[in-house]
Amino acid sequence: MATHKVTLLPADQTVEVPTGSLVAEAIQRAGLEIAQPCGGQGRCGRCAVFVQGEGARRRSTIRLSADDLTSGFALACQTVVEGDLVVTIPEQERIERRLVTDKTARAIELPFPYDPANQGIRAFRLYLAEPSLQDNRDDQARLELALAAVGYPQVEVPLDLVRRMGQVLRECEWSPWVVLETPPPGRPHAAARLIDLAQDPIEPVAVAIDIGTTTVSAYLVDLASGEVLGSSAEYNGQIQFGEDVISRIIYAARNGGLTELSRRVLGTLEEVLARLHKRTGIDPQRIYKATVAGNTTMLHLLLGLPPGTIRLAPYIPTVNLPAPVRAHEIGLGIHPLATVDCLPGVASYVGSDITAGVLACGLSETEELTLFIDVGTNGEIVLGTRDWQVACACSAGPAFEGAGVVHGMRATEGAIEEVWVHTRTYEPTWRVVGNVAPRGLCGSGLISLLAELFVTGVIDRGGNVKLDLDTPRVRQGEHGPEYVVAWASETSTGKDLVLTKVDVDNLLRAKAAIYAGFSVLAGSVGVRLEDVQQVLVGGSFGKYINVEKAIQIGLLPDLPWERFKFLGNTAILGTYYALLSHSERERLQHIARSMTYLELSADNTFYDAFTAALFLPHTEIVRFPSVASIWEGEAGKPSPRQAG
């Protein structure tokens, strides 16, 4: 049998292997290590290597993108040696980072050139005429004259600033720094508004906020460059009063409930801003504008609007297009006169997190039939093109945000974000955010784990843990059957990290609601799911989602992988765009006004679709041909797809 030389870099060792050997075998023969957490099934992508030479035949390229392949990457466990090769084994960490970055994570960048003049906050110095007995005009007239001279003939001055004006103007010797909010272009009759007046130079910043039912996120934005100076997220402090919007609405109807919920989310925002303050050195008092997205209930609670009517037919919110308010009116801990611009939503269950998401994902600008899914606590779904959009919402629950799951957590340090389970031993391997000992599972980790447990047969299609498997990983736990992801000795908590049957049920309900949502939505406009040209996935954890695994559990429709794009938190991204650009803000307004809303609770087909989707991947497995192929083997014991 012919042999071939395989040179391994950076170790610079060369081994001879017979034709047909796997690259992974060549590496092992050289005494080098390469991780194969999935047991060499080609499912985890962790054995990706860089291959030079003609003698490599890739049997499977799961987990590698077209770009990866073009660049020369191959999976060591799925690539056969048929000639001489030079194989570079990347640092394990480098692979991870590359995969994460390329496939999912992106730097926060604007899709348009930033023009400070196309947003509403200006800071500059004014030069006023000094008063005398001959020129005894009052302070405010003097200030207004100076503002008119630089192009602002109409400026509203809030009473608080009138109160401070006399002292500031004299302390700065009639050359104050001012912060002005200017109206959007095309409104020549609208007045500008003075937000601040100070002796010292002011470098205004702004904040883009996404208030999710589970997670509150914020970008601190430099208004000079448009850059994100820092971002932070925290669980919404309202969670203890209910995990989903319905329980919050019910709590808000209690005596003092609304006030308490408002207070909580403001407290969460305070924490987030304090953390950004610590990290960037920027005092929240320097924040002169907040643009806020959130589902309709979250914005009602932020603004102190009773949300009760959202819950009851005909599901009418107080307002979908809230007028801007001042920070002090709602008690938001930024500059008290800062404008808080709550972005426009569509209906009670399609809020501005979705309209901002649509803005960010580009659905409203494309000719392609696009499905946009925001996998938050509420799964909201938009289907359409630049010419039309329909939207619906399905109460997915917070499982994918790490809440409602025993060891769920947000995607912060210590969160398992991807898991591989060995096909034969059922032993897991994981990747942890921050590369530390694991503390819990974030949304992408949960999807990954659920899929791995399913395809390795640890759980069945109904989500039941198979306790008869020959591994200590499955056991009857305190809360019923469970799978141990990490032993106490491996975790940062000192306790076993598990996924319970109850967790699995919660995850199944969440994914079923989302799947039912987009299938009913497609049906309502007579579109087949397979005609969807792109699927854009948002949501705070969507950035790290693994499409293969999301399809395996039936969360996403079974379409070719290249049609999926994972965009992360599109709500805050769109909010960031709207904050920095009058025209993006107007586009968002247009999206909110023109989108058609489908009320699922008024649609009988939804409940049937939901029930059918409660299985893995779905009751009708024909809807998931790629997953069905795994099931060609013995029932309950899948044979890995495309295994050589």
Add this chain to the structure above:
Amino acid sequence: MATHKVTLLPADQTVEVPTGSLVAEAIQRAGLEIAQPCGGQGRCGRCAVFVQGEGARRRSTIRLSADDLTSGFALACQTVVEGDLVVTIPEQERIERRLVTDKTARAIELPFPYDPANQGIRAFRLYLAEPSLQDNRDDQARLELALAAVGYPQVEVPLDLVRRMGQVLRECEWSPWVVLETPPPGRPHAAARLIDLAQDPIEPVAVAIDIGTTTVSAYLVDLASGEVLGSSAEYNGQIQFGEDVISRIIYAARNGGLTELSRRVLGTLEEVLARLHKRTGIDPQRIYKATVAGNTTMLHLLLGLPPGTIRLAPYIPTVNLPAPVRAHEIGLGIHPLATVDCLPGVASYVGSDITAGVLACGLSETEELTLFIDVGTNGEIVLGTRDWQVACACSAGPAFEGAGVVHGMRATEGAIEEVWVHTRTYEPTWRVVGNVAPRGLCGSGLISLLAELFVTGVIDRGGNVKLDLDTPRVRQGEHGPEYVVAWASETSTGKDLVLTKVDVDNLLRAKAAIYAGFSVLAGSVGVRLEDVQQVLVGGSFGKYINVEKAIQIGLLPDLPWERFKFLGNTAILGTYYALLSHSERERLQHIARSMTYLELSADNTFYDAFTAALFLPHTEIVRFPSVASIWEGEAGKPSPRQAG
């Protein structure tokens, strides 16, 4: 000697008297009574009778107007019988009321026809489409649509109302009453503003407020009819922190001083409004607009603006033309979303009490050279015509408002408003507001008393009480020399009611400041006082002022009486006009912007003029020919003018 028949009505007695007898003597001969509190000097006008027949020769007609004379009135003590006469003696009370009404008091009426559409507050019922699953627009969109349908396409809705909207709209079954503030005509791009939203019908009222340094006055105004539903006044609760604006400004600079002063005036307004509530049954929460006049310092304190710079050269206020604020922003106890429109002033010492006064008195519309004097705590003076106006202010102090005088009080029940002192006995007679036992002296009473004491020789030209007179009325009191106006047995307080030397000095300083003010003002524009065609006197007590007596003490220039008009509180009158009419409000703005301000403290001639005016009536008595004529007799003992 010929005799004549004098028939006296309503007693219907006839007496025969010799030619040359006084009517007063005929009355006494018939055994009837007629009051002659001034001792028959023709000074008090209290013996006015109605005379029919040709045989009456009026020697003096002091205290009678041209109208009075035409109607047939004559002074019994100054009218000689030269033929048969029929004399009707009016009820004493009727005379008083008639005199007060004709000469001074007027019903509060608008000088223009009231058009509810020419002011900014509207209340009406709206009919909204009820929501359904098919029409799931949000509450606010529904409300805005209904407003647009009745002509208000742009309406700002304050957050407080958005917060209550859901409940109200459902309680009223989608037919709410709304209160709207609409922009003035000629501002088509300005938005209207929603002020209230309720299930029950709303009849909006408004309030016109004059914040004087000493007295705070308010008119409660029905916005349907434009009528004044009630008026009330109270001492400004800030008085205990200083009687004039300067001491208030100094107090405001203390730690917490500004807050305390704001709180005080708001407390006073609360009292005034509570009294109006009690009297009219109208809850202050139904007040949807407040239009406020006041001197610049008072408005700074109301708005919470530090007034410190008003006091120091170059005397610059924070603002002369304050933007409207919402009642809740300053803590004014009316509807929290009501607009508080603080009227525009001219300079630190010529505030909107004066611009409103100029509006009310008609100076800005007349071709006649007009002197407008507002005799409040600060004597403010405007000279001009419709083409030009100059203004100045002189710190008169609060003496004429009853403060700074031991037994001073406002012109409420129990206040002596006019006094006559008998030429020979020095016994006083008085008229008391409400016709009850006296409690104190109001401004007009003080002027009257000062003049009487002067012309009867109880005090000398320097204001010293002549203790050597043969009457128990003059005495050395606890605080120096004093004159007893009423004995303890006659007063409602059970104590002697006195005017002390210190009181006299305060009154002299007040009148000297005012006289110096208008003489310097006239000089500054090269106008002679005697060319002034009308003198319009405002001020809260100006309605009851006695021109003869005001000239006698040198408070007013010695001009023919018919040139004087006493207009009362012109500040609140102009405020009332501006409240009810967009065009009056605009006229007032124009007055404020076009008036020229003369800073007396930058004018060296003022102090000299003030010092010269500290005498009765003035150091240069030649300036007061009519008073000089009284002094033709022996020095220190005036001979009454025109006595027969």
